[in-house]
Amino acid sequence: MAGRILIVDDVATNRIVLKVKLSAARYETMQAGSGAEALRLVGQYAPDLILLDVQLPDMSGLEVLRRLKADPATAGIPVLMITAFPDPRTRLEALRAGAADHLMKPLDEQLLLARLRSLLRLRETEQELTLRERTFRDLGFAEGPALFETRSRIALIGCTRDEARSWKRCLAHHLGTGSAVVVAREDALGNGAVAQGYDAYVISADLGRPGDGLRLMSELHSRARSRDAVICIALPEGASDSAAMALDLGAADLLPEVMGAPFAAQEAALRLDRALARKHRHERLRDHLTDGLRLAMTDPLTGLHNRRYAMSQLARLAERARSTGRPFAVMALDLDRFKSVNDTWGHAAGDAVLVEVAQRLRAQLRQVDLLARIGGEEFLVALPETGPEAAQASAERLCQAISEAPIELPEGETEPRAIQITASIGLALCDPLADSAPVEALIARADRALLGSKAGGRNQVRVFRHDAAA
Structure with a gap:
């Protein structure tokens, strides 16, 4: 199944028709x-998406929506509001309450399915990023607080x-936090627009020819600098084919092309602000995940790689050596009488020694060499x-670099x-042409x-020599 959808409507016939289409x-x-x-069903089954009628017998659909969004357990479930009455004020109220969209009956099947696909893709991304973030948080890599509110730049084409x-x-x-500028369609892919680094684009679906706006969107999504930008397509009312294609x-999101109509500008701004807030949240999560990956591979005191990373890299190095036939070397390095440093001068002094030693070692090695702290005062070099x-x-040079000057x-x-x-x-030393020892044996x-x-x-x-202990 593509996903679990809850249909909420007081008319059984409407529910059955939707069920047939979705099934x-x-x-x-x-x-x-x-x-x-x-x-009750949302709490019991946690659907992936909800189709919610505005008018229900016991409470309004807006009230159901507000309760869902107020509960952290259900706030992330996308909700599509459905109504038979075209009221721009109610539409805007639903969007402000957290609805993903507000669709009119009778539902256009092509547009409905495109909107479902778009929302479920987005929900899957959100869930994946959130799950990874929780994993890193459980490992102790807490996300830092946002320092300031990001102000977005929006290109209008x-x-x-x-x-x-x-x-x-x-x-x-x-x-809200965005500032809009007019950009000519012929300049949208130029170096000047790229240098601006727009956070969002609002593009007319038809730029001179039908579908030109959608082609421009595809070009922007293919460029590295604009790949993650929010792109909203402005469409005339009733252009369901173009709307479905734009979502796919x-x-x-989709914006009204005529923004001077009552509530239209407020709706467009609300959709833009919401998409930008989601973009910036995803960026923070991705940055946090990148930082978490770095921390998972790095010794926090010295900034060197840790044992976990070193072992995986050493295995790759050995595999590459076997494929090329070229030798490589592994060093185990241990600071002499380091315990007495901590016992005599305290752990702050011990930390200062480790940091300085790491810097001296790094200065003597090539970029391709592997350097890791694998224990308290133990280092691994490959x-x-x-x-x-x-x-x-190289080993003699490292030994001398550590001992040649006192450490402050x-x-x-x-x-x-x-x-x-x-x-x-x-x-x-390992010559892969004559020695097939695993990396653990080399260490x-x-x-x-x-x-x-x-x-x-x-x-x-x-x-190490095979004919002697050492």
């Missing part, structure tokens, strides 16, 4: 004849400049396409202000060499 499109349907029954200027005048007093091509001599030279302690520490730190390094070899370095007096590099 033919592979939607699962439920039916309610009153507001109370609708609220009418069939003529006069039409676009008329839209601008009508919208001026009703837009990705229009965020050098792709590196032979024995180059690997040992944070402000407020007692004397001494700087302490000398050294490191022991174990080096394991174990580097660890054995590290133990040899510690036993041999610390502050030195030992190389």
Whole structure:
């Protein structure tokens, strides 16, 4: 099934007709004849979308809508209001209360199904982003507060400049956080428009020729800078074929083409503001998810990669080495007598040492090299396409970089202000033409060499050899 839809109408015949149409499109349907029954079914079955008649026997459809939107458990369910009476004031009231749209009976089947597809796609995106965000929040990556309200830039592209200027005048007093500018259709894809980075476009469906506005929308969606912009298509009343096509091509919403009619400008501004708010929310969620992914792979103190990331990258490095036949090296690095730093000077001093060591290590390595903090004072280094001599030279260089200069302690520490730190390094080499050891075995070899370095007096590099322990 494509989705579960609740049909709410007090007339059984209307419910049956809708059920037949929706079942033919592979939607699962439920039916309610009153507001109370609708609220009960929503609470019990959590449908994906609700078709809600404005007039019901026990309460108005608007009252049902307000109750649904007031409950966090049901607020995210899209609701399409349906009425047999064309009242612009009621239409605007429904949209303000949270309805996704307000459709007139008899319902145009093509437009209804296109609107359902559009809303269900949007709901699926919302649910996916929200689920990922909750997962990251459960892992401890809480979303930061929004610092300021985003002010949006809206491009108005009418069939003529006069039409676009008329839209601008009508919208001026009703837009919330957006400012609208008139853009010529021939400039919409130019470098100047791209540089502006418009958050939204309002485009007439017919720019000179029928369907030109829809073609422009497709072009904008294909460009990287405008791919995520809100695009609303302005249509004359009754253009159901163009409306359905616009929704299926990705229009965020449909706006009245004549915005000077009563309540039309308010409706257009409300739809634009709502689509922009959704866009900015999605951007915040995506940014949060990106930050969460980065944090999931990064040691928060040093900024280096963590063990989880290092192990996956090392496995890829080994696989690539096997395919190319080129050798690589793995180092296990451990700071000498680090526990005494924390015990003597405190954890702030220990943190300062780790941060400085991470910086010194990073400065000595190539961009292609892997550097990770895998434990308290333990680091892992992997050098792709590196032979024995180059690997040992690199390890010696790292050892020297750590020990050659004292590390400054944070402000407020007692004397001494700087302490000398050294490191022991174990080096394991892999020639994939002669050695098919898994990465875990290579790390174990580097660890054995590290133990040899510690036993041999610390502050030195030992190389693992098959004919000796280290």
